[in-house]
Amino acid sequence: MYQLWKDKELCDVSLSVEGEIILAHRIVLAALSPYFKAMFCSQLNEKKKFQIVIQDLNPQAVKIIVEFAYTGSLDVTEDTVQVVMQTATMMQIPAVEKLCSSFLVKNLHPSNCLGIRDFAHVMACFELKDTADKYCEENFSEVSQHEEFLKLEVEEVIGFISRDSLKVAKEEEVYAAVMRWVAYDPERSKDDVSLLMEHVRLPLVQWDFLIKEVSKDKLFVTNKDCRQYLQQARAFQASSFHPDLINFAFNEAITRSQPRAFFSAADRLYLIGGESASREILSEFESFNPFTNQSKQLPPLPEAKRSLGAAIVGKIIYAIGGATISGSSRTVHAFDIDKQQWQSRGSLCEARSSVVVSVVGGEIIALGGHGSEGVLSSAETYDVELNSWSLLEMLEARSMAAAAVIDFRLYLCGGYNGCEDLQSCHVLDTKVHQWSHCANMLEPRSLLGAAALGNRVYVAGGCSQDKCLSSVEMFNPSTNEWTLVRSLTGPRRGLGLTAFGDMLFAAGGHDGKTLQGTILKYSPHTNEWSCVGNIITSRGRFGFL
Template identity: 35%
Template sequence: MESSQKAKTPCYTNSHSMLLAMNDLRKKRLLCDVVFCVDEEMFPVHRVVMAACSDYFCAMFTGEMSESQRRNVELKGLKASTMKILVNYVYTEDIEITEDNVQELLPAACLLQLKGVKQACCDFLENQLDPANCLGIKHFAETHTCLELMKASTDFCHRHFQAMVNNEEFLGLDEEEIKEFIESDDVHLTSEEAMYEALMSWTRHKNECRVKVLPQLLSHVRLPLLTPKYLTDTIDNEPLIKRNHECRDLVDEAKKFHLCPECRNEVENIRTKPRTGSDERLVVIGGFGSQQMPLSTVEEYNPKTESWTFLPALNKSRRYITAVSMKERLYVIGGYDGTARLNTVESLSYAKEDNWTSMASMNVRRGLAGATIIKDTIYVAGGFDGSMRHSSMENYDPHIDQWNVLKEMETGREGAGLVSTGGVMYCIGGYDGFRILSSAERFDPATGHWEHISPMNVPRSGGGVSVLNDLIYVIGGYDGNSHLSSVECYNPRTDSWNLVAKMMSPRCYVGAVTIKGKLYAVSGYDGSKLLNTVEWYDPFENAWQTLSDKMDMQRCDAGVAVIRRF
């Protein structure tokens, strides 16, 4: 016969009920063995309860401290209102933190080593972070050695630097504090201009004492990454720079970097390296896939992790599309669904990553149109509606969800590139129904007129266009005979085109974007197959390299855009 087995049944105690009972005893002043005196107010409590919740009180009551034998213990440096909240928390595990009490509660929790209250205060402050208070919260966290809150507030300052610098807290930073931001790789900037302008605002705020440290701080601004136009038109005319020889030397170094490419090795230093903080991502949308069908899939590339992920798919599969990104939204415009050219528009809030939503439709159906942004307005020009190549242009106001027709170009263009720089728009190349074009036109919204500029060296349609360092790059495309790997660059100041290094692969119907000082060529068709590769161009090296990580899907005619994650 087998021996009988015994089962152990766990006995659970209701700790919360015990706390409530102890709290009831405390309120009735029963079994209390110590009284805290805070700001002339008395708080009868139980030593064992306080010691169990706080290493501070445990050491006080179990060690050799004189307070271990006293009935009344005075606690200095606290307010009675704060102590009341803390004692209530110890007995109930319940606390209400507000903007009015958090600045008293956190120091008290740190002093009394109430870890739960300290963590709750830090969580509260982290949720309150905004560009107007992030520096103050960062200083508060540093004062009280709240490491997680220090990291969270510092990260927030980096991500929202350009909004933060518009607040008084920024102007009040001392030299070492602003230096930490200026030399940091982690600051998110749309361009290095923002860092230069932040430094100059800080300097002018207390000009007499701060101008002395300007050269040392300016040495951490990456001046060579500024455009030649900004260097000559803005920095050269800044009185604080003009009067200081050390500052002038730094500006001359930046100019030399641009004017003398063969000398760049001599000036290569931290100032010539882009910051790595801004979280810019490449997005590839729709297009024509290997199944000979329009696509709805959307892929996102993260340069930091060198990895591809999927975003929500489009509501409608489409190729021949154009795409832009503006204010945390992606816009996919026009295209071809396999049956007809489209005038429909879809938008995705990539901060929420919910689903694509339909926006107001364009006035005209357009496939292979160009799109660009000027002053928070989307412009779309050219394209093919199935029967004619458009010379028309329209713009979209996202605030009222409305399209407006504008003045036409001089030439109808399908597969042209549309891009803007300096507040002026350029429509380049394309196909007019009879021939591939090398011509290009420029539109100034201030005057409302189009005018021709110098033609490209090579006619091309289906090329990618993007702006890098105030220069317009046109990559790949088709010239009527060959799929192109050639690349040319337009200088708006001299109205001239120059050929630069060829891509490693021919690409027609290719996308082009700029990320952190590099030009990216995305997908396309090389004359024999669709591509899922991406290559990037370094303008200082005049050389292309291929990304090791490929997209999941081969495609051409896709929309491409850059989004900024926060």
């Protein structure tokens, strides 16, 4: 039939679309489309006519659909797909609609996803609409930089920025998107700024950004509502140091202080496994809410472990390696935050206790540790999609170390090499997987904590030649220098250290005499540590993130 059509043989109908003639066979068109079947099989005048005039349709789209009737193959481009889909909808050809929808899904881009979403809504193609909307949500920072977003009505912008599920790494990205929308058409947006800022979660932006960027924008000087939102955000953050402000901050800004779901899923701090005061290996798993300073028990780790590594990718927490009652372990478990369930994952290539674990660009890296034959000089990278590990060499063997990540550079600090506590710090450029040296820490440390905050690396506590440390050091990559900052409130080894917002949090550990159950918070703005809560199970040498 296709060859007959190509050769214009035995064609019994001529479609005239805007003056363009398309020859075809009635039986083929009727088999394809109820629209044509009704035309050729009813008592309409077109039943007996050879040439039929088709009104209000695009000739190129009709020709593409006629060719599909013979070949089953749809030849569309970004320029033609929408008009073909519209034509297929009118002609009641679901197969063509589905192929067009699939084409649009494959070609979703931050510059066109809003237009595709709106087109799908008009076409009542709800599956495509939902897919495009989800794409916009998951790529919001990029989408908000394109003209489609900048031309949205204020209600549509609010529809996005009010979502808990908006996939942004930090609230500063939402603020920047709103300010771009405002700047695109200042006259249009002058009356809508306060409506938008009501849904920007200013209490969650970093203090420096709040003071140096937000508070200096003229909107927060001239607009009364925006000025109030700024005051609430400042009060909320300052309430950590001035408790008399806490009622004002929480009562007025509570809805804007709730983290979005994709803030690295870190609306909590998590403590996994570890060891008790009697050196019992633990499976206990708990979270700590930095906004309410409350701890919560979570489903226990399937296997009791100490000296394990922990990482979070998306909304999955990984508990990696560690030591069980049988010795160093290769096992990996993953906890789904939404489902509140643990599952097994691909095992490490080598058993590792006292292992360091970090995440760089969505890739998990497990470094060093103690294996079956002593301290390890290898690392492993984990591919989340393939659920598999691959080996990577380090510059020297070390366990009981700590690491922090700035951009794509991982700083591996201190540790123990089997003979002595280490003072050295090595840097892994994860883009090329190459190691280099940076300045040594001011003193040797093993069983320390490390975290990155504001383009600085912090190390805290640990031990040096059996001495338990309370000192804290800060590394500036730009100057390659370590400097001392305010010490912990007491010595701690085997502690956890992590960054949340623009603060550091230290938890647990051993002071040389007893285990600690307090959680400390450090502000780089005041250079002060303060106790903000307690963990449910006092522990040391645990996974912390």
